[in-house]
Amino acid sequence: MYDPTVFDNLKVAIENRVYDLDNLDRKIRIVNRKDQMDFAVLARHFAIQFSLVQESELMAEVVLEASLAELATEILETPGGNPGCVLKVRFLKTIEQVDRQCRAIEETIQAIWEEDVLLHQTLSFSYKDEATTYANQIELTFKTKITEEHMNALDDFLDHVLGTMQVLLD
Numbered sequence: 001m002y003d004p005t006v007f008d009n010l011k012v013a014i015e016n017r018v019y020d021l022d023n024l025d026r027k028i029r030i031v032n033r034k035d036q037m038d039f040a041v042l043a044r045h046f047a048i049q050f051s052l053v054q055e056s057e058l059m060a061e062v063v064l065e066a067s068l069a070e071l072a073t074e075i076l077e078t079p080g081g082n083p084g085c086v087l088k089v090r091f092l093k094t095i096e097q098v099d100r101q102c103r104a105i106e107e108t109i110q111a112i113w114e115e116d117v118l119l120h121q122t123l124s125f126s127y128k129d130e131a132t133t134y135a136n137q138i139e140l141t142f143k144t145k146i147t148e149e150h151m152n153a154l155d156d157f158l159d160h161v162l163g164t165m166q167v168l169l170d
Contacts, residue, residue, distance in 0.1 A: 005074050006083050007066035009148055011035070011046045014062060017154050018048050027162060029053055032061075042068040052165055060165055062158075063088040070145075084145030089117075089161055091138040093168055098123065098134060105138055108167050112160060117142055138168075 004012075021028045032049040049061040065086040073081035095101040102121055109119050117140040125131045 005066070005071060006148055007044050007046075007064065007071065007085050010085055010146065010151070011064055013151055013154055014046075014064060015048060017158055018050065018062065021158065021162075022050065026053060029056075031059065042071070044071065052162070052169075055165075055169055057094065058165055058169055059092040060161055061090040061092070062161065063090065082145070082147075084147040087142045087146045089140045089164075091164065091168055093136050093138065094133050095123075095136045096133050102136070105136070105168065109138070109140065109164070112164050112167065113140060115143075 015033075018028070018030065022030045028050040029052075030048060030050045032047075034045065034047045036045045037043075038045065044064075044066045046064045047061050049059055051057075051059050063086075065088070066083075067086075070083050070085065072078070074083035093105075095105075102123075105121065106119060109117070120139045120141070122137045122139070123134040124137075125134050
């Protein structure tokens with residue numbers, strides 16, 4: 001019988017909770033979903049992207065990743081192994097005042113997520129367009145791997161994501 005991996009169990013749990021926020025609670029609108037296996041490096045990648053129902057200008061994406069090493073440790077039941085997954089959250093937002101807004105975003109993220117995440121902001125714009133606005137990809141990567149032991153924290157995690165979205169809209 002097939003025994004699902006930590007990645008599979010976490011993916012299903014995240015997906016179910018996010019779909020509940022869309023279908024039952026009607027707080028968000030799911031706009032994209034990816035479930036990929038990278039055969040070049042034998043890694044798994046799941047992402048689900050959504051916006052708040054009343055605001056489509058800000059997007060959030062929850063990303064779950066497992067490398068070959070993580071999957072092999074679990075499947076082969078490597079002694080002393082500690083299989084888990086990388087959890088990331090990305091927020092996609094348009095900004096105009098780079099220094100002021102990026103600094104404010106950094107302070108906001110640190111206040112909400114404290115020391116749990118690594119923050120990386122990437123700015124971009126279209127080459128032929130005048131650079132008056134920038135696309136800001138705000139990526140939070142959790143410092144520790146997540147495992148099935150974190151299942152009970154998924155509701156709080158998603159509440160934090162929604163709260164962060166509300167603050168980033170202000």
